[in-house]
Amino acid sequence: ERWEMKSEAMTPTRCAVLVGLAIWCAIGCAGPTRPRVPAIPPGEPTAEELSAAPEQVDLAGRRLVLQTYLWRDFMPISPPDGGPLIAVVRIVDADSTSIPPGLSAERLWVINDGRTWATAFSDEPTAPTPGYVLQRIARDGPRWGPGIRVAVVVGLRIGSGDLHLLRAADQWIARTD
Numbered sequence: 001e002r003w004e005m006k007s008e009a010m011t012p013t014r015c016a017v018l019v020g021l022a023i024w025c026a027i028g029c030a031g032p033t034r035p036r037v038p039a040i041p042p043g044e045p046t047a048e049e050l051s052a053a054p055e056q057v058d059l060a061g062r063r064l065v066l067q068t069y070l071w072r073d074f075m076p077i078s079p080p081d082g083g084p085l086i087a088v089v090r091i092v093d094a095d096s097t098s099i100p101p102g103l104s105a106e107r108l109w110v111i112n113d114g115r116t117w118a119t120a121f122s123d124e125p126t127a128p129t130p131g132y133v134l135q136r137i138a139r140d141g142p143r144w145g146p147g148i149r150v151a152v153v154v155g156l157r158i159g160s161g162d163l164h165l166l167r168a169a170d171q172w173i174a175r176t177d
Helices: 012-029 047-051
Strands: 056-059 062-073 086-093 103-112 115-120 133-138 149-158 164-176
Touching (some): 086 149
Antiparallel strands (some): 086 133
């Protein structure tokens, strides 16, 4: 038996349904709204200051160190050349006591062979962490790597005090597939 496709006129109802489906797909495919990233303030540290930042810092009687996880997304929903760099940083009290009250991580610098990505952290919530960890996320970075090593520096501040730099050298940019 032969199957034939019959042509039917496009009714106003069918047009409305198709337009509604197109709008629904466009909204749904756009993905979640990106969290707001604050504007970058003036007065950036120099390349020398970033390179000289310590790998641990003592603030309010706490010894703090920096842990990082950096990656680019190459999952099937990503662009063919992969998504931009994402950085999750954890400022950790080395003695597992507690983060100083009022501590904030305000700025992030990722340094790759003389090039620097400087950004503020997003204001999105992070997964729960113990009281001795402050975790922050930065998104929409450069398309460096994956499979390379970089230096990461975070600008820390307690209340309205001075900015303190904390560095993690030789950090790996991973790839998710």
